Amino acid sequence: MHLIRDVLDKQLIDREDCKMGRASGLIMQLGENTQPRVTHIVIGGPALWMRIRPGLRKLSTKLAHLWGPKRKEPVTIPWSRVKTVGKDVNLDVEAKETGALDWELWIARHIIERIPGGGSKEEE
């Protein structure tokens, strides 16, 4: 498996075949003389903007504080939850519980559902 080719930027799918964003980053744990291990997949947000320009990350964090879901830390998924790595990365999690859908749910609740015909997630 090649991390950049096979994992980074791939679509992440949860237990229920729900799209939960893309792998924006990977966290690697380094030890003094131990083999490095990839421990987490990072989703969305600041990690993404860091890849373009480090300054953008600060900007995006500032903007995120103005509106939207208030989230302190970035969303990370432990590598132990990775089921398969293929065309997409399948995870053994439920998207809603990971925080990956925080923005989706916030926009649904505060904007979409307030417009007639938008539907309601409550019905599920």
Added chain:
Amino acid sequence: MKKILQLTLGIVTSVGGFLEIGSVTTAAQAGARFGYQLLWAILLGTLCLIFLIEMSGRLAAVSKHTIVDAMRERFGFPFFFFVLIGMVIVAFLVLVAELGGISFALQILTGIRFPWWALPVSLLVWLLMWKGTFSLIENGASLLGLVTISFVVAAFKLGPDWSSVGSSLIPSLPDSDKANYGFLAVSILGASISPYLMYFYSSGAIEDKWDRSYITMNRIIAGFGMTFGGFLSMAVLVAAALALRPKGLQVDTFPQAALLMTTALPRWGFYLFALSMLFACFGAALEISLAIAYFFAQGFGWSWSEDLEPSQDARFAFVYTIIILLAAVPLMLRVDPIKVTMLSMALTSASLPLAIVPFLFLMNDPIYLGKHRNGWISNAVVAIVILISFVLAIISIPLQIIGG
């Protein structure tokens, strides 16, 4: 045989590509100024599109990933973001132009000036995306778009000289006014080879749940669909050549373009022209808004589908809502849709390499396409389109200034 009904995806894509305000205006201008001479440009655009659209469909059917998915996954986020910015700016301008086209059509039908129509029209387009399913949009826009066949009727009624038409399918240079000729050739190509068509078709294939069994059907749909659109576009040019050129008329304003129909069909021509523009631009507006929203959703990995309720793909719905409402603003401020059209076509040409070059790599990727990768013919065509796109990119803006 249910697959044949999927032809509607091809038709709606090509109506949105060939008969929207940009293509109709340039085809009419080309006919009015140079007679049949620029038919080859429409033919070239059609051929390029057939291949590009077929590839977009094939990628989606085989890999179950769209072009945008593949672009993010193979080229990474920074590249995707760069293309996103370019694409959104250009597509937004085209969207403004299409809403302008619908508003203009309503202006000539009702006498109420176009800025008043901008907001109601954009709300109607939005409503269709909000409440409608993909099949509804696909089939509805195709069916309504069929009224554009009246252009073909008009062209036939004017009695063209078919041998001249035929010989104009081969490129030639005019005796005079070469800058304007070049500008129109570039505009015709820029108006037909629009990247948003590929993104829309690729996403549409996923919405329609295509799989490998659709590969042959995809070729038929792409071929037939784009030929249909190209043929209609040629009819516009021929009608303009016969109706406007002998009278020395140019197509500087929207109502003047209506003459190409009314000359051939005095009783119904006016209404047919207005309705044709109305439905064609409406289809195009839907396509572009969806293409932009698909681009965001697929690139960032959000859930997306026209068949889902908006609350189930909230970010996707949010994007098309914002885009469509913003697009009404310039029109409400009385910005001239024709000027926006010309600018958007020049910018589409200038940004074409950015959309087509990644395609060359994606269509040869074994991970996505396996044994359905491009053969040498398809690769050669993409290479030629890339060459054309670079030429267009370099000369489109200067030509706009000199010859426009």
Added chain:
Amino acid sequence: MDINVELLLGTKVYDANGEKVGRIEEFRAEQDGDSCRVEAYLIGASAVIQRLSAWTLVRPIQRVLRSRKIYSVFEVRWQDMDLSDPRRPRLRIASKDLRHAR
């Protein structure tokens, strides 16, 4: 220490003698039960191509270029890479001891 893999992409790598070797362009890893071990780093020796690849479309064709030896890629085992300063990765071996990637 935790570092972001995607930010290591494209970082210049120096060998034990301080000479520039290339840029990190890929990480070969193996699934190991609940975690993922990094086995090796792939270093691309062509700075131009590497610099382009994050931004343009060279990444997918790198494999093709590599197989035709148009530009060389080295494979560095995890033991031979010192990432104590992630901004300046250093090899623990000399560049002459580098192996070409398959």
